[in-house]
Amino acid sequence: MEISPDHIIYFSSGCFKLNATIVYTWLVMVLLVGFSWFVTRKVTSSSVITDQQNLLEVLVGGLLSQIKDATNQQPEKFLPLLGTLFIFILVSNLLSAVPGFKPPTGSLSTTTAFSLIVFFAVPYYGIKENGLFNYLKSYVQPSPFMLPFNIIGEVSRTFALAVRLFGNILSGTMMGAILLVIMPLFVPVIMQMLGLLIGVVQAYIFTVLAAVFIAAGLEVHG
Amino acid sequence: MLLDWFTIFAQIVNSFVLIALLRIFLYRPIVGAMQERKEHIAQESSALHKARAEADSINMELRRKREDLDNRESEVMAKIHAEADRWRNQAMDSARGEIETMRREWLAALEREKESVALNLRKKLVHEVSATAARIVQDLSGSDFEQLILSGFMQRIDAEARGVDCGNSEILIRTGFEHTDLQEQSLKQLLEELFPVQNERIFSTDSRLGLGIELIAGDRKWEWNISSYVIELESKILTEINS
Incomplete structure (x- = not known):
């Protein structure tokens, strides 16, 4: 039994390894971009819109609202990053219900990658908003003795963010697989449904936490 | 090892691309x-x-106009009421005047009717009284009533007209009844005695006199008529009724 889709390698050449994580990530990317292109090629600002556009407007509007609530800032500048993380995690987790699909979010590499992005996004937005000096000064606030603790806090926060998503998605997948062996009829179905719910909640939690971390960086350094 | 740094790098790149x-x-x-x-x-x-602001403004304007119209309506209505009262009073006065005129005309007509009825009644009464008196006289004395009237009138003028100068004027004798030649002869004889001047004597009959006779000589006039008794009787009756 494979723990991580990283271990499913389709092609390897030197240090290049085309594993399931990357392949399914590309699949999700194609689905998301393809659907977005399909819907937005006839996007209209009139009051009569298609169901697909309505779905995307509800999704984007909800994301903007949540980001604004979490950051108390203008949400448009955070939307590409946080919205993409949320949509990618959500779709990946929902597609885990499809037999044979390996959710990229079940890979610690993927969640680590997302966490690193958030990790670097916090100083990026902080410096962009307040300037480099003010941002760096925040690490020695309220006193210079707090510098190591602030650094540890930043790193542990990133680590927790990565492991939380990875653990939840992987555990759901693992439990489904184990129960499928033990009780192959009803329980896996229920667990699968529960897994979908957990996947949605995790996507929401990851996005909101990322938004809160970025907002905290902005507030502290502002 | 769960972490694959190549995959992590690839996923970061994928994320940025996405x-x-x-x-x-x-x-x-x-x-x-x-x-x-x-x-x-x-x-x-x-x-x-x-x-909406424009609508509110228009609404305000309309409300103001409506108030103006209401005020004007009140003024016009007051004028109309005043005019109507004035016209009604005029009409009432006019009607009262017309009614008063009509009442007077009606009263006048009634009076005329009454007088006409009274006249007819008097005539009838005279006629009846004359007829009754003539019949009574005829029954009691066997004399002609008209002859008695003539005799009585002749006695009266014999007493009153003797010596009266009537100049050259004509002497007019009118009776309300048909007199006989004998009676006319008696009268002519009396008149010759009373008025020796050969004046013209005119005898005529006028039914309007009723049972009566009159003599006109110059500016003097003597008459006897049963109507005077009837008028007196009528006067007494009216006096009794009114009392």
Whole structure:
């Protein structure tokens, strides 16, 4: 039994390894971009819109609202990053219900990658908003003795963010697989449904936490 | 080892690529459409507010005009009421005048009718009294009543007209009844005695005199008529009725 889709390698050449994580990530990317292109090629600002556009407007509007609530800032500048993380995690987790699909979010590499992005996004937005000096000064606030603790806090926060998503998605997948062996009829179905719910909640939690971390960086350094 | 640094790097790259692609194909058009719709709604809302403000202004203006019209209506109604009262009073006065005129005319007509009836009644009464008196005289004395009247009148003028100068005027004798030649002869004889001047004597019969006779000589006049008794009788009766 494979723990991580990283271990499913389709092609390897030197240090290049085309594993399931990357392949399914590309699949999700194609689905998301393809659907977005399909819907937005006839996007209209009139009051009569298609169901697909309505779905995307509800999704984007909800994301903007949540980001604004979490950051108390203008949400448009955070939307590409946080919205993409949320949509990618959500779709990946929902597609885990499809037999044979390996959710990229079940890979610690993927969640680590997302966490690193958030990790670097916090100083990026902080410096962009307040300037480099003010941002760096925040690490020695309220006193210079707090510098190591602030650094540890930043790193542990990133680590927790990565492991939380990875653990939840992987555990759901693992439990489904184990129960499928033990009780192959009803329980896996229920667990699968529960897994979908957990996947949605995790996507929401990851996005909101990322938004809160970025907002905290902005507030502290502002 | 769960961490694969190549995969991590690849996923970071994939993420940035996905962010860029979704920014182009999802966020920009959708947010743009939402923003455009929001602006459109804001414009419509602004237009609606403007229209509402205009409507409020028009409403105020209409309300003011309506109040003016109400005031004018009150004034006009007051004038109309005053005019109507004046016209009604005029009409009432006119009607009263007309009624009064009609009443007077009616009373006059009634009076005339009454006088006419009284006249007819008097005539009838005279006639009846004359007829009754003639019959009584005829029954009691066997004499002619008209002859008695003539005799009585002749005695009266014999007493009153003797010595009266009537100049050259004609002497007119009128009777209300047909007199006989003998009676006319008696009268002529008396008149020759009373008025020796050979004046012209005219004898005539006038039924309007009723049972009566009159003599006109110059500016003097003697008459006897049963109507005078009837008038006196009528006067007494009316006096009794009114008392």
